[in-house]
Amino acid sequence: MMRKLNLLLLLTVFIFSSAVAKEGMWLPSLIHKLNINTMQNMGCELSAEDIYSINQSSLKDAIVALDRGSCTAEVISKDGLLLTNHHCGFGEIQQHSSVEHDYLQDGFWAMSKEEELPNPGKTVTFLVSVEDVTAKVLAEVNAEMSESERAQKIDATIHELEKEAKGDTHFEVYIRDFFNANQYFLFVTETFKDVRLVGAPPQALGKFGGDTDNWMWPRHTNDFAMFRVYAGPDGKPAEYAEDNVPYQPKHHLPISLKGVKEDDFAMVFGYPGRTNRYKTSWGIDYTMKVTNTARITVREKKLDIIADYMATSQKAKIQYASKHARSANYYKNAIGQNEALTKLGIIAQKEELEQEFSQWVNANSERKAKYGEALPLIEEAYKNVEAEKAMEYAAEALLRGPEIFMFASRASQLMDLLEKPEENKDKIEAFTARLKASLDGYFKDYDAATDEKIVAALLEIYAQNNPSAYHPDFFNEIQQKYKGDYEKYAAKMFQKTIFDSKEELAAFLEAPSAKVLKKDMALAAASDIFDMYRSTSMKLRSGNDQLLKGRRLFVAGLMEMQPDKKFYPDANSTMRLTYGTVMPYDPLDGVTYKYYTTTDGYLEKEIPGDYEFDVPARMKELLLDENFGQYADEDGKLRTCFITDNDITGGNSGSPVINGKGELIGIAFDGNWEAMSGDLDFEDKLQRCINVDIRFVLWVVDIYAGAQNLIDEMTIVR
Incomplete structure (x- = not known):
């Protein structure tokens, strides 16, 4: 009987974990209270301190907001090399392009740090710490106040708290409201202003499928670009200067070549822009x-x-x-x-x-x-x-x-x-x-x-x-x-x-x-x-x-009405963690989408000369030769993209997809058409996060582009 009870208990834990795993954009600073046990039951091998810490190196130190949160990027080397989406770097790639040097059409690869291209105005922001300051912000607020009086009091308090927290440091300090102004958190960040373009595939790869495939699955897009963040000689943020040096991060993500399987645990770390899940x-x-x-x-x-x-x-x-x-x-x-x-x-x-x-x-x-x-x-x-x-x-x-x-x-x-x-x-x-x-x-x-x-x-x-x-x-x-x-x-x-x-x-x-x-x-x-x-x-x-x-x-009132529910705040361009699993879905009756695609889809979708579905000659030659090197899956195929049931939205573009060991397995770049309501209401049976497989990214960097210099500075786990 005891064995049956234990089995039932384990099954109950599994079912509960599966039910709560998908929905939710969680503050990393709070996962030790709300999420870590569920995450570990699902396959996460890390502790809460490994994920978010202000006392030691942790995953959060490798995740950055690009351009104040329009996209996300991750650090993948000790010299500040960054990965993000091609569409997140599209503006910079376009700005550097001309008829004579069309990097949109041909791609761009810096074979040395001297060839990396500066981008005035582009920024990279690291999170230093988060603090719950709700009690302080609302200390002098009462129910008798009008909304304007309440807002004035809160604004004045926030100003003083921000000023006090910043002191004479170079850090940026800001307070954001959560749960429709029911909670407040103080964020300390560090922003770097010398961000240089390192590499990008041709648009025919990085935006393969164009607007036709946008928000769709199955997908075959090689949606990535590479930048590098530079600091002044003292390691602190500085405007672009020739004597700036590659930034030395507290943590960079190791990269796994082991691939993913159905039901594998996956985390997405990033800066989702805006959701309104509590909208009426x-x-x-x-x-x-x-x-x-x-x-x-x-x-x-x-x-x-x-x-x-x-x-x-x-x-x-x-x-x-x-x-x-x-x-x-x-x-x-x-x-x-x-x-x-x-x-x-x-x-x-x-x-x-x-x-x-x-x-x-x-x-x-x-x-x-x-x-x-x-x-x-x-x-x-x-x-x-x-x-x-x-x-x-x-x-x-x-x-x-x-x-x-x-x-x-x-x-x-x-x-x-x-x-x-x-x-x-x-x-x-x-x-x-x-x-x-x-x-x-x-x-x-x-x-x-x-x-x-x-x-x-x-x-x-x-x-x-x-x-x-x-x-x-x-x-x-x-x-x-x-x-x-x-x-x-x-x-x-x-x-x-x-x-x-x-x-x-x-x-x-x-x-x-x-x-x-x-x-x-x-x-x-x-x-x-x-x-x-x-x-x-x-x-x-x-x-x-x-x-x-x-x-x-x-x-x-909702939070009081459902006291046993774990509530998460709407996205507001602050760092969030989501967790889920690699899994397929059924978009229509009689239709099942498997959880990954391969480069076979490039050749199947090819329309020579088409703006969205043209396959460059070199790409086609390599695919036909099946020259996949160490990046092939165990079946010999080169996988392009995969899907998970992680919760994401705009701003998550470029976010790292991380396995249970804290290793990079992909880059998030899109959501799926059937669940486009996701910003307003999460649909657990349909909502999927579309990711480019990191092996496809490295294959393009290594074999397609020949940028061995970039491969050499990464920490690769085979």
């Missing part, structure tokens, strides 16, 4: 009908215009490659998210939870007094969303759509300074010097004729989808003077602006004049756009305060 049914409905609809409508038109231009020449393709990729990524995401939210019935699931919450609240007078207004406040906030819709469309169609408005708006400060030219002489010279310095980089990747088409198309889309009360003032001119012809208006604007021409703008900056700026149509339009955006934001402020209060009370 009203919020989900708004996301689908407003946020995603605006994104889809605007970006579809913009992408068509850009694609037409890119097809005209190699130069055009290089110029707009990064812009097209950035816009296309979340265009397709919005489509997939709406589809998944509908198919999976997420709104109905949220409504069921809200009904349960209301019953729990109303069953007790104290709870009703404490949480009774939570859901009514949220529901009321979503009753009239006309202004919010205008803000969504303005962000997509006016601010992030055309380039000229944001670029021209930079001169607003200069126009103010030029009102008193003698008094502001030094400031004017400093401002014009900064603007001059940016001209080459900006206009290198800018085509005025294309932007003019985008302006005309997106202004019309904005007007069609929003009432005139939310139109910027210059829209009246379009209706009256141009009879509603947006193309004619755009053509005139581009004739009457200096911000579409490097030569005109450079000449202006030699002798800047307030008169010229006041007559500039692009700057005038930009000013009207920002005036409308600011005034609408002010109108929404009180409603937003009530929505924030409702959300805060709702999450606090």
Whole structure:
């Protein structure tokens, strides 16, 4: 009987572990309390201290936020060599490319440190420590305060805590709220500003499948790029300088060539950007009908215009490659998210939870007094969303759509300074010097004729989808003077602006004049756009305060209603750990996707000369020869990608996938189409993390590129 009970207990532990393993983006500093036992039962051989420690080297010391969290990277050598995704380095690869040296098309490999390419503005941030400061932040907050009073008190306290923690160090210190402002944590980080491009495969490998395969499985994309982080001679962060030295990290990840098998334990460490898993049914409905609809409508038109231009020449393709990729990524995401939210019935699931919450609240007078207004406040906030819709469309169609408005708006400060030219002489010279310095980089990747088409198309889309009360003032001119012809208006604007021409703008900056700026149509339009955006934001402020209060009370109530549940906070670009297993899934009735792909898929998908599915001649030759070296799996095949059930989102791109021994086995780069609702609700049966197999990465570095120098500095476990 005892043996049967022990067996039943083990089975129960296994089932429980499997049930909780997938969902959750956990703070590494808290896994010793919440997760380590489950992780070890699943196959993790590390201790909590091995994963996160402020006293000794740990895994967290090898994980970095790229560009303040837009992507993640990992350190893979004692000399600061970094791995991330190709699409995370796409902007830098594109910036260094030209018709003469097209690194997008041909790839780039530094065969020595002297050949590595600097990237001004790119940053790498290491996490130093995390501290729970909830009690300190909320010490002087009480339930009688209005939301504005509460916010002011919290902001003042946070400012003092951050100032005290930073002291006279070079570290960065910031406090973030969690669980909709119910908890607060203080982060200490260290940011390095000399980050150099080391290697990248051709786009035909690093973005194989393009937009067609994006968010899809099965996948065969070799999505990686390599950088190196440099420090000053003292080992501290420093701006780019020739005498800087490779950074010596506290920890770097060893790389396993053993491969993965189904049910293997896997961790993903990284900086997920934003999830909203505690959003209510009203919020989900708004996301689908407003946020995603605006994104889809605007970006579809913009992408068509850009694609037409890119097809005209190699130069055009290089110029707009990064812009097209950035816009296309979340265009397709919005489509997939709406589809998944509908198919999976997420709104109905949220409504069921809200009904349960209301019953729990109303069953007790104290709870009703404490949480009774939570859901009514949220529901009321979503009753009239006309202004919010205008803000969504303005962000997509006016601010992030055309380039000229944001670029021209930079001169607003200069126009103010030029009102008193003698008094502001030094400031004017400093401002014009900064603007001059940016001209080459900006206009290198800018085509005025294309932007003019985008302006005309997106202004019309904005007007069609929003009432005139939310139109910027210059829209009246379009209706009256141009009879509603947006193309004619755009053509005139581009004739009457200096911000579409490097030569005109450079000449202006030699002798800047307030008169010229006041007559500039692009700057005038930009000013009207920002005036409308600011005034609408002010109108929404009180409603937003009530929505924030409702959300805060709702999450606090949920945590009290389910005291035995292990809650995890939404992603907010702070370091998180997720854990799960390597496993297949069933996307449709009668269809099973296995957990890995091989290079056979490259040849099966090949479309010679196609922008997305072309296979370079050298790649094809190596694949046909099956020249896989030490990177082949035990069956002789070269595996390309694999999937796990780890919880990920945007920002996790480039995150390391780590086995139970703390060894690198892959790089996360995507989620799957069937679970695009994942930012709003985790779907445990369908949600998968798509990863490039580290052996495929090393095969490209070693055999395809011949960069033995890079292989030699890694710690490889065979």
